[in-house]
Amino acid sequence: VGYAFGDILQKELGVPVGLVCVSFGGTPIEAWTPEECFTNPKWVAAHKAMLDLPKSQKHPERLRIATEYNANIAPIVNMKASGVIWYQGCHNTSYSAAWYGEMLENMIGAWREKFNSPELPFYVVQIAPHIYYDGINGALVREGQALAASHLDHVEYISTIDLGDRIGDIHPRYKVGVASRLAAAALGEHYGKDV
Numbered sequence: 001v002g003y004a005f006g007d008i009l010q011k012e013l014g015v016p017v018g019l020v021c022v023s024f025g026g027t028p029i030e031a032w033t034p035e036e037c038f039t040n041p042k043w044v045a046a047h048k049a050m051l052d053l054p055k056s057q058k059h060p061e062r063l064r065i066a067t068e069y070n071a072n073i074a075p076i077v078n079m080k081a082s083g084v085i086w087y088q089g090c091h092n093t094s095y096s097a098a099w100y101g102e103m104l105e106n107m108i109g110a111w112r113e114k115f116n117s118p119e120l121p122f123y124v125v126q127i128a129p130h131i132y133y134d135g136i137n138g139a140l141v142r143e144g145q146a147l148a149a150s151h152l153d154h155v156e157y158i159s160t161i162d163l164g165d166r167i168g169d170i171h172p173r174y175k176v177g178v179a180s181r182l183a184a185a186a187l188g189e190h191y192g193k194d195v
Contacts, residue, residue, distance in 0.1 A: 001182070030047050030063075031067045033066060050096070073114070085182055093137040122152075126145055154189065183195075
Protein backbone atom coordinates (compact mmCIF):
# COMPACT_ATOMS: atom_id res chain seq x y z
CA VAL A 1 0.00 0.00 0.00
CA GLY A 2 2.77 2.43 0.96
CA TYR A 3 4.77 1.82 -2.21
CA ALA A 4 1.75 2.26 -4.49
CA PHE A 5 0.70 5.38 -2.54
CA GLY A 6 4.16 6.92 -2.99
CA ASP A 7 4.25 5.98 -6.67
CA ILE A 8 0.91 7.72 -7.31
CA LEU A 9 1.99 10.84 -5.38
CA GLN A 10 5.30 11.04 -7.23
CA LYS A 11 3.58 10.83 -10.62
CA GLU A 12 0.98 13.44 -9.67
CA LEU A 13 3.40 15.87 -8.00
CA GLY A 14 6.37 15.38 -10.33
CA VAL A 15 8.84 15.27 -7.42
CA PRO A 16 10.52 12.45 -5.51
CA VAL A 17 8.48 11.17 -2.56
CA GLY A 18 10.15 9.67 0.50
CA LEU A 19 8.35 7.10 2.62
CA VAL A 20 9.30 5.74 6.04
CA CYS A 21 7.75 2.34 6.80
CA VAL A 22 7.44 1.71 10.54
CA SER A 23 4.93 -1.13 10.53
CA PHE A 24 4.66 -4.34 12.51
CA GLY A 25 1.64 -6.59 11.99
CA GLY A 26 -0.57 -7.85 14.79
CA THR A 27 0.12 -5.00 17.18
CA PRO A 28 -2.45 -3.02 19.17
CA ILE A 29 -2.80 0.75 19.10
CA GLU A 30 -1.44 0.83 22.66
CA ALA A 31 1.97 -0.25 21.38
CA TRP A 32 2.06 2.84 19.14
CA THR A 33 1.02 5.30 21.87
CA PRO A 34 3.58 7.06 24.10
CA GLU A 35 3.29 5.62 27.60
CA GLU A 36 2.64 8.95 29.32
CA CYS A 37 -0.40 9.49 27.06
CA PHE A 38 -2.01 6.15 27.89
CA THR A 39 -3.73 7.07 31.16
CA ASN A 40 -7.42 6.15 30.84
CA PRO A 41 -8.07 3.42 33.50
CA LYS A 42 -10.51 1.46 31.30
CA TRP A 43 -7.95 1.28 28.48
CA VAL A 44 -5.21 0.18 30.86
CA ALA A 45 -7.44 -2.54 32.38
CA ALA A 46 -8.45 -3.85 28.94
CA HIS A 47 -4.82 -3.86 27.82
CA LYS A 48 -3.72 -5.78 30.92
CA ALA A 49 -6.48 -8.35 30.34
CA MET A 50 -5.34 -8.76 26.71
CA LEU A 51 -1.76 -9.38 27.81
CA ASP A 52 -3.01 -12.14 30.13
CA LEU A 53 -4.66 -14.05 27.28
CA PRO A 54 -2.76 -17.18 26.13
CA LYS A 55 -2.87 -16.08 22.46
CA SER A 56 -0.91 -12.96 23.41
CA GLN A 57 2.26 -15.03 23.73
CA LYS A 58 3.10 -14.85 20.01
CA HIS A 59 4.98 -11.54 20.30
CA PRO A 60 4.36 -10.40 23.90
CA GLU A 61 7.09 -7.78 23.74
CA ARG A 62 5.38 -6.18 20.73
CA LEU A 63 2.02 -5.86 22.48
CA ARG A 64 3.00 -3.70 25.43
CA ILE A 65 2.18 -0.02 25.74
CA ALA A 66 4.60 2.22 23.82
CA THR A 67 6.90 -0.55 22.55
CA GLU A 68 6.41 0.25 18.87
CA TYR A 69 6.30 3.98 19.56
CA ASN A 70 9.63 3.81 21.40
CA ALA A 71 11.26 1.60 18.76
CA ASN A 72 9.92 3.19 15.58
CA ILE A 73 8.40 6.63 16.15
CA ALA A 74 10.40 8.30 18.93
CA PRO A 75 13.67 8.07 16.93
CA ILE A 76 12.17 10.06 14.02
CA VAL A 77 10.09 12.76 15.75
CA ASN A 78 12.63 15.45 14.81
CA MET A 79 12.06 14.65 11.14
CA LYS A 80 9.64 16.78 9.14
CA ALA A 81 6.73 14.55 8.14
CA SER A 82 4.08 15.47 5.58
CA GLY A 83 1.55 12.94 6.84
CA VAL A 84 0.85 9.54 8.31
CA ILE A 85 -0.94 6.54 6.83
CA TRP A 86 -2.57 4.70 9.74
CA TYR A 87 -3.58 1.16 8.71
CA GLN A 88 -4.23 -0.64 12.01
CA GLY A 89 -7.05 -1.78 14.27
CA CYS A 90 -7.60 -5.48 13.63
CA HIS A 91 -5.78 -6.51 16.82
CA ASN A 92 -7.97 -4.24 18.94
CA THR A 93 -11.17 -5.94 17.80
CA SER A 94 -10.56 -8.74 20.30
CA TYR A 95 -10.67 -6.71 23.51
CA SER A 96 -11.04 -2.92 23.16
CA ALA A 97 -13.21 -2.24 20.12
CA ALA A 98 -15.63 0.02 22.00
CA TRP A 99 -12.84 2.43 22.94
CA TYR A 100 -10.80 2.29 19.77
CA GLY A 101 -11.90 5.71 18.50
CA GLU A 102 -10.92 7.38 21.78
CA MET A 103 -7.55 5.63 21.76
CA LEU A 104 -6.94 6.66 18.14
CA GLU A 105 -7.71 10.31 18.90
CA ASN A 106 -5.36 10.11 21.90
CA MET A 107 -2.55 8.60 19.81
CA ILE A 108 -2.95 11.12 16.98
CA GLY A 109 -2.79 13.99 19.48
CA ALA A 110 0.34 12.50 21.06
CA TRP A 111 2.12 12.05 17.73
CA ARG A 112 1.25 15.58 16.64
CA GLU A 113 2.69 16.90 19.89
CA LYS A 114 5.85 14.78 19.61
CA PHE A 115 6.41 15.77 15.96
CA ASN A 116 5.70 19.41 16.92
CA SER A 117 3.15 19.45 14.10
CA PRO A 118 -0.37 20.20 15.40
CA GLU A 119 -1.93 19.77 11.96
CA LEU A 120 0.02 16.65 10.91
CA PRO A 121 -2.34 14.89 8.47
CA PHE A 122 -3.44 11.35 9.30
CA TYR A 123 -5.01 9.09 6.68
CA VAL A 124 -6.87 6.36 8.57
CA VAL A 125 -7.54 3.22 6.54
CA GLN A 126 -10.77 1.46 7.50
CA ILE A 127 -10.20 -2.10 8.72
CA ALA A 128 -11.65 -4.60 6.29
CA PRO A 129 -14.55 -6.90 7.16
CA HIS A 130 -13.32 -10.19 8.54
CA ILE A 131 -15.25 -13.30 9.52
CA TYR A 132 -13.17 -13.91 12.64
CA TYR A 133 -13.89 -10.67 14.51
CA ASP A 134 -16.04 -11.35 17.59
CA GLY A 135 -19.63 -10.22 17.11
CA ILE A 136 -19.82 -6.56 16.17
CA ASN A 137 -16.26 -5.70 17.21
CA GLY A 138 -15.03 -5.08 13.68
CA ALA A 139 -17.92 -2.66 13.14
CA LEU A 140 -17.12 -0.94 16.45
CA VAL A 141 -13.50 -0.37 15.42
CA ARG A 142 -14.60 0.97 12.02
CA GLU A 143 -17.07 3.27 13.77
CA GLY A 144 -14.30 4.44 16.13
CA GLN A 145 -12.04 5.17 13.17
CA ALA A 146 -14.78 7.20 11.47
CA LEU A 147 -15.59 9.12 14.66
CA ALA A 148 -11.94 9.99 15.27
CA ALA A 149 -11.72 11.34 11.71
CA SER A 150 -14.88 13.39 12.22
CA HIS A 151 -13.66 14.84 15.54
CA LEU A 152 -10.16 15.86 14.46
CA ASP A 153 -9.02 18.29 11.79
CA HIS A 154 -6.74 16.98 9.05
CA VAL A 155 -7.76 13.36 9.59
CA GLU A 156 -9.21 11.57 6.57
CA TYR A 157 -11.03 8.24 6.75
CA ILE A 158 -10.35 5.94 3.80
CA SER A 159 -13.12 3.40 3.16
CA THR A 160 -12.08 -0.10 2.09
CA ILE A 161 -15.29 -1.98 2.88
CA ASP A 162 -15.82 -2.73 -0.81
CA LEU A 163 -12.24 -3.77 -1.62
CA GLY A 164 -12.12 -7.17 0.08
CA ASP A 165 -11.96 -9.77 -2.64
CA ARG A 166 -11.87 -12.97 -0.56
CA ILE A 167 -14.11 -13.85 2.38
CA GLY A 168 -11.98 -14.41 5.44
CA ASP A 169 -8.95 -12.49 4.13
CA ILE A 170 -8.08 -9.73 6.59
CA HIS A 171 -6.52 -7.45 3.94
CA PRO A 172 -7.51 -6.87 0.31
CA ARG A 173 -5.06 -8.59 -2.06
CA TYR A 174 -5.10 -5.71 -4.52
CA LYS A 175 -3.30 -2.87 -2.78
CA VAL A 176 -3.60 -0.26 -5.55
CA GLY A 177 -7.26 0.33 -4.72
CA VAL A 178 -6.38 1.22 -1.12
CA ALA A 179 -3.35 3.24 -2.21
CA SER A 180 -5.26 5.25 -4.82
CA ARG A 181 -7.86 6.27 -2.24
CA LEU A 182 -5.11 7.28 0.18
CA ALA A 183 -3.34 9.25 -2.54
CA ALA A 184 -6.56 11.04 -3.55
CA ALA A 185 -7.08 12.08 0.08
CA ALA A 186 -3.49 13.29 0.47
CA LEU A 187 -3.47 15.12 -2.86
CA GLY A 188 -6.72 16.90 -2.03
CA GLU A 189 -6.17 17.55 1.68
CA HIS A 190 -2.44 18.22 1.91
CA TYR A 191 -1.45 19.31 -1.58
CA GLY A 192 -4.66 21.11 -2.61
CA LYS A 193 -4.98 19.22 -5.89
CA ASP A 194 -8.26 18.45 -7.61
CA VAL A 195 -8.49 14.68 -7.92
